Amino acid sequence: MDQSVTRTDVAHTHVTFDDGIALECGTTLRRHTVAFRTYGTLNADRSNAVLVCHALTGDQYVAEHHPITGKPGWWDMVVGPGRPVDTDRFFVICPNVLGGCMGSTGPLSNRERPDGTLADEPWGTDFPPVTIRDMVHAQKRLIEHLGIERLFAVLGGSMGGMQVLQWAALYPESVFAALPIATASYHSAQNIAFHEVGRQAIFADPDWQNGRYWQTGRIPARGLAVARMCAHITYLSEEALTRKFGRRLQNAPKDSTEAINLFGEMFEVESYLRHQGSTFVQRFDANSYLTITRAMDYFDLAADYGGDLATAFRGTRTRFLLASFTSDWLFPTPESRTVARALNRAGANVSFVEFPTDKGHDAFLLDEPDFHRTLAGFLRGCAVHAGLVR
Amino acid sequence: MSTLDPVRFLAKNLRVDLALIAGMIAPGARVLDIGCGDGTLIDHLFQTKGCDARGIEIDMAEVTRAVAHGLPVMHGDADIDLAHYPDSAFDYVVLSRALQAVERPREVLSQMLRIGTRAVVSFPNFGHWLVRWQLLSTGRMPMTATWDRPWHETPNIHPCTIRDFFILCEEEGYVVEQWLAADDGGRRAPWRRFSRLANLFGEQGVFLLRHR
Numbered sequence: 001m002d003q004s005v006t007r008t009d010v011a012h013t014h015v016t017f018d019d020g021i022a023l024e025c026g027t028t029l030r031r032h033t034v035a036f037r038t039y040g041t042l043n044a045d046r047s048n049a050v051l052v053c054h055a056l057t058g059d060q061y062v063a064e065h066h067p068i069t070g071k072p073g074w075w076d077m078v079v080g081p082g083r084p085v086d087t088d089r090f091f092v093i094c095p096n097v098l099g100g101c102m103g104s105t106g107p108l109s110n111r112e113r114p115d116g117t118l119a120d121e122p123w124g125t126d127f128p129p130v131t132i133r134d135m136v137h138a139q140k141r142l143i144e145h146l147g148i149e150r151l152f153a154v155l156g157g158s159m160g161g162m163q164v165l166q167w168a169a170l171y172p173e174s175v176f177a178a179l180p181i182a183t184a185s186y187h188s189a190q191n192i193a194f195h196e197v198g199r200q201a202i203f204a205d206p207d208w209q210n211g212r213y214w215q216t217g218r219i220p221a222r223g224l225a226v227a228r229m230c231a232h233i234t235y236l237s238e239e240a241l242t243r244k245f246g247r248r249l250q251n252a253p254k255d256s257t258e259a260i261n262l263f264g265e266m267f268e269v270e271s272y273l274r275h276q277g278s279t280f281v282q283r284f285d286a287n288s289y290l291t292i293t294r295a296m297d298y299f300d301l302a303a304d305y306g307g308d309l310a311t312a313f314r315g316t317r318t319r320f321l322l323a324s325f326t327s328d329w330l331f332p333t334p335e336s337r338t339v340a341r342a343l344n345r346a347g348a349n350v351s352f353v354e355f356p357t358d359k360g361h362d363a364f365l366l367d368e369p370d371f372h373r374t375l376a377g378f379l380r381g382c383a384v385h386a387g388l389v390r
Numbered sequence: 391m392s393t394l395d396p397v398r399f400l401a402k403n404l405r406v407d408l409a410l411i412a413g414m415i416a417p418g419a420r421v422l423d424i425g426c427g428d429g430t431l432i433d434h435l436f437q438t439k440g441c442d443a444r445g446i447e448i449d450m451a452e453v454t455r456a457v458a459h460g461l462p463v464m465h466g467d468a469d470i471d472l473a474h475y476p477d478s479a480f481d482y483v484v485l486s487r488a489l490q491a492v493e494r495p496r497e498v499l500s501q502m503l504r505i506g507t508r509a510v511v512s513f514p515n516f517g518h519w520l521v522r523w524q525l526l527s528t529g530r531m532p533m534t535a536t537w538d539r540p541w542h543e544t545p546n547i548h549p550c551t552i553r554d555f556f557i558l559c560e561e562e563g564y565v566v567e568q569w570l571a572a573d574d575g576g577r578r579a580p581w582r583r584f585s586r587l588a589n590l591f592g593e594q595g596v597f598l599l600r601h602r
Contacts, residue, residue, distance in 0.1 A: 356450070
């Protein structure tokens with residue numbers, strides 16, 4: 001892993017609000033920026049807007065080539081012309097989350113002094129601990145700024161699904177259809193545990209420098225890569241790893257100095273994980289990773305409503321689609337079922353499907369034709385009920 | 391027992407008992423269809439009667455088909471998931487051709503009439519003459535067009551007759567607002583005034599119930 005990689009600075013489409021955002025932790029940010037991308041055209045009565053919420057390491061480049069990696073959009077099989085979220089019909093908005101590192105306010109942004117002026121250095125680890133609710137508040141500001149009162153649909157997987165649930169709970173009148181995918185209403189102890197391993201890997205990297213790595217220009221690439229490798233295992237399944245790599249060996253790269261190469265050869269799965277780790281550090285900020293993993297860990301929607309998840313959705317008229325995947329052990333189906341049952345208790349209109357796949361949690365990002373057909377059909381049905389289709 | 395309005399609308403390809411059930415449901419009603427399959431009935435109720443119709447189905451492939459068709463259907467089990475709905479959430483709760491396949495039919499019926507004002511239940515009639523004749527003449531479990539799986543393969547673990555169902559309703563204190571017997575060909579049997587004849591010649595029973 002190259003220790004000298006730095007994130008390329010790219011200009012992101014954004015809007016800055018300077019009327020302050022009060023965070024759940026009690027801090028108020030006087031100004032905050034939301035970086036976002038849009039696709040398609042907003043119709044005359046502003047009724048065809050769809051908000052896509054990204055996952056932990058996602059960003060706003062959902063349906064176009066990424067400006068840093070050059071790779072296709074992270075959900076370009078789902079969002080685009082003729083896709084399930086059809087940009088020929090819908091106006092799609094995808095913001096970078098608060099705390100992110102793709103242009104929205106986060107640990108990389110210049111810190112605010114107590115008097116509200118901006119310092120010359122980034123927030124780093126002093127960035128306030130944000131929550132999923134804070135992220136949604138920031139997104140609501142963006143939606144209002146775009147002149148949209150009601151979103152036709154809000155959708156997202158994993159942490160994106162947490163935002164969807166939070167949207168539906170906070171702003172039921174602004175969400176006609178909600179699609180929380182491969183997600184849960186709270187982050188489980190096991191998931192928090194995996195996040196903690198990732199955070200400790202970052203802390204253990206000498207280049208982390210207590211989070212002030214901008215001072216030396218050396219980023220904690222190794223720590224962040226290990227965090228990514230650990231997390232990446234949780235996104236797959238044993239079956240998928242066996243199918244893709246089995247126990248196959250390959251020669252270790254000759255120029256590598258890493259300890260594992262003492263053996264002269266490596267398992268293909270090791271090589272794959274190292275690749276995942278090293279490409280990740282080129283596009284992601286370590287302090288952002290700490291901030292966002294923490295936001296997920298804090299998420300417990302029922303706790304905000306007296307311990308009963310149904311209370312969060314009482315009386316809602318939003319139409320829900322919950323989707324999960326058989327081999328997803330990070331956000332297993334029972335967690336989606338828990339949400340579905342809470343919605344039943346709240347009298348909500350809920351569809352709930354589990355898709356058979358061996359691809360684990362990552363399935364929501366991959367080529368799953370049944371899942372995609374179902375998304376398309378659900379949105380088509382909702383469009384009829386919303387009066388979007390004549 | 392009130393007389394049933396004639397079924398005026400018999401959609402093409404709509405299963406016979408579904409058409410009969412649809413005939414019992416008022417326009418604009420809130421409906422939950424338990425064991426809704428691919429959602430044919432809820433689609434029909436929305437398209438022709440403007441009902442807010444939703445479904446539960448245990449077979450995931452059917453759930454996927456229904457949702458991909460734009461219908462609000464969730465994966466669930468009648469024996470477990472009805473407990474999660476609030477009281478009186480629906481005007482009608484429908485259980486078509488599934489009563490005989492649930493683990494606890496009495497409990498399911500009681501949940502149906504807790505979460506709905508009315509319940510519509512259809513089931514294949516085990517008292518049909520052909521079933522009786524086959525059992526009598528061969529001494530083996532009957533195999534008919536309706537009861538078409540061998541005893542060790544059938545999901546129908548609680549078969550009952552039309553008479554049995556009347557007796558259960560009596561025991562549980564449910565009012566039978568409407569009932570009829572039909573054959574699989576779609577003609578309603580003419581003997582619906584006489585339950586014993588219906589029990590002999592009806593291939594399926596369709597009941598509209600409410601609490602006393």
